[in-house]
Amino acid sequence: MAIVESSSLRPAPAQAGSWLNNAKVRAVLYQILTLAIVVGGIWYLVSNTITNMSQRGMSAGFEFLGVSAGFNISFTLIPYREGDSYLRVFQVGLANTLLVAAIGILFATIMGLFMGLARLSNNWVIRNLARWYIEILRNTPLLLQIIAWYFGVFTLLPNPRMSLAWSDLFYLNNRGFYFPGPVPEPGFGLFLIVLAATVAGAIAYGVWARRLRERTGRILPVLWPVLGIVIAAPVLAFLLLGSPLAWNKPVLQGFNFRGGVNVPPAFCALIIALSVYTSCFIAEIVRAGIESVSHGQTEAARALGVKPSRTMASIILPQALRVIIPPLISQYLNLTKNSSLAIAIGFPDLVSVWMNTSLNQSGRAIPIVAMTMGFYCAVSLFVSLVMNQYNRRVLLKER
């Protein structure tokens, strides 16, 4: 039956109204309709907003950024005084968010890598410990964990006089974590230059060695020479320059500590909760990445007589990283976004200090919400641009 029908194919009848059945015409119609609905909806919202704002005497301008904010911020990475402008408040919040994100990412990566490898261990005890660590922590809400760390651990610590001490240098109490702060002395700049130079030199050597290997097949030792140079040269320079770095130790005076660097409890709780929570997801990513490289690759490398260490570095890891890096970056982005939960424990990050305090105080809802969302959008757009570049580079190497 189907054959008979298909043999009687005929040109589409040119009836009146058949243009409605034309796919192209319909596509244009659908799009006009959708656009009309969306534009209409937005116009409706905007006109409502304009009426409401004029009724309440609000303005949508950015001129308030120059006005003094007049409130204090408990923790600031960049200098801030009470009389500074709203723009400065925004910058302080931004810096705090970026600081939390950077430290959180560092810790989460280390812990995640560690747990991911533990999850793959041959040892049954370690494997299952890692598994339940991951299952328990990633199946409970992050906000709950942050609050639990803050109210359940850091605010219950003893007061400064009874603080938990570690060798007179590190103190932990309900005012936070104290550790010695470095104080650069003359000559420290020179040390930094030496350090930068050795690192640059080591990277250049590594790149050159790889190029040489790819061109000629000659393998130069990289890891140990590089490590040796990067550690030995700065240490030598440091000693030759007469140790140009003093330490400002925390000392108990009266009811509180003086000197040193103080990390407030909210910051500690936030960092620990964020990095522990994210590390569970990273661990699973690392595990999936390493498991994605088939065992045949290892066997092939052994058959070709490649050393085990080089098998890992040049064969397994590059292939695993291709699977690991994209989800890993998206976890980093998640961590950055999740740092906004700091508001629950009063840590002054961007959302807490800008979208909450400044918004309530100035009432400029629209510019403030736009700036906050703009920052997060900018970060994620930037990251996705970088990721697209990376993916393209990785994909090119495929068959």
Add this chain to the structure above:
Amino acid sequence: MNTLSPPQAAHLTDTPDTVKVFVPAAARAAPSSTLGAAAWIRKNMFSSVPSAFLTILGIWVVYTVLNGFIGWAWTNAVWEASSRRDCLDKVGNAGACWPGVVVWIPNLIYGLYPKDEVWRINLAFALLIVWLVPLWLPRVHSKVAIGLSMVLLFPLFASYMFMGGEKGAIWTALIAVGLTGFLWTVLTAVTETLWGVPVLRMVARKFGATTAEAESRIGQVVLLALFGVALFIVFELDFVEVRTRVWGGLFLTMVISGFGIAFSLPAGIVLALGRRSKMPVISLLCTTFIELFRSVPLITILFMFNTMLPLFLPAGVEVNQLLRAIVAVCLFASAYMAEIVRGGLQAIPRGQYEAASAMGLGFWQSTALIIMPQALKIMIPNIVGNFIGLFKDTTLVSIIGLLDLLSMARAVGQDTLWIGLFIEPFFFITVIYFVFCFAMSQYSMNLEKRLNTGHKR
């Protein structure tokens, strides 16, 4: 190969004088070192010196944690006390003070919902479970329709049970539609289990319908009659109004995540199809929406809806805070869901699309019948992962002042009798969250295994 064959052939033709039959020796038992528990322990725990060291370290960690935990939560715990002071007098901080949690359990589950009306919540969830049961009955085959009716119609009915109060004509009709869905589900489940026929068709046949057309016509009448019954029941119902401000606890968490889950999957599918559409305007709009909502934290969206929704709407229109939070959560979740669905759609080989259009299926037919069923199957782990994330993210509504499970747990410590009680209620709700999320993830793994039809390599 050729070089090998002459000697082989020579060997085969070389017949011996006497025929020897090869009798294999009896198989030796496996070495005792590879058998039994001892061998397993040696292999998995003590295969090398570092491994043995790690095993001992791990066991020590487990022992310390468990020992401390059991001591706190069980051995030293107080089970009967009238206030926190009592507990502290008895054991100090060495043991848990469970009476505070026990007293607060109704609040942790229902929030400040009036205690006389709590049965409405229980009844609604019982109905939900009855609605869900047919999905597991093997003989019921209208599972898709039942599932869809549950997702779309249950919220109508449940919102009235939860809210109560005055109901206008439209509201009454909507509640009745919800109830009709429920009645239909129950009847269909019964008739399909007993006679293998959906209820509408069975009644139609009873009335002598022979053709499919007559069946569907009588079926519609029967459905209308069911609607009439539902309408009658709904007229009789008269619930006291309970304002959403007093909703709270696990109940509120379930309401928000339930709405989020029910809304985000269909919305995510539409958005993903829109993003992959060849029509530039639609694709651009969908992409903008998805990327915008995915790149900002949920808390900023909640804040935005909380502070800016009154500005967006005409003067005089009040949207209650719970609705604002639900809208924010739904939009956020659907943006994430859209990306998951898009991933699933991308994994379907182009041949499937081509084969579908070669069979003469249009866009909607090929999407609904060919592409989506395959894509959804691939996406199950990610979809459930998103649901778990949504369930966990509902805790954020406590920041904008709703009384969800997390807020209620913190409220325990502000009760004058149980002042400062923090760890115990937090432990309790942690267990609740964990049980829900872990069950969801295990169920998704189970579902994945069951639906795996062997396409995976």
